Amino acid sequence: MEDLKIRRKCEEMIAYGYVALRQFPKFERHVLAAEIRGSMWGVLRLIVVCNKRYHKKTTMQDLDAELDLLRSQVRTAFALQYIDLKKYETWSRHIDEIGRMIGGWFKSLSRGAAGDA
Secondary structure (H helix, E strand, O other): OHHHHHHHHHHHHHHHHHHHHOOOOHHHOOOHHHHHHHHHHHHHHHHHHHHHOOOOHHHHHHHHHHHHHHHHHHHHHHHOOOOOHHHHHHHHHHHHHHHHHHHHHHHHHHHHHHHHO
16 A cells, blocks of 8 residues: 555655746756656656566665655755745655655565565
8 A cells, every 4th residue: 555655645746846847947947857857757657666566676776766866856956046945845845755655665675575584
């Protein structure tokens, strides 16, 4: 059930991200904004793939890395003043919540593997 919840949260984050990306300057919409969109969809893709795989560890690590990249891109957008403080805080909360869910998912996998041994 957790995997469905994380997917829904990721979709909410993508919807919010698209709203925030509309405020980017025109010359950045095809550069940093496109990279951020790609990272958001990459996170969702990895969540779906990880849910379908039997061995999830490497996919979970890829998911964690992609989320960290997204976090850095959003931080850069804020530093360059492409998004305001309120949008940055809200978007970061979405990303952090997904990160906590990934951590919990990873821990539950670790406990399951230890219980099997």
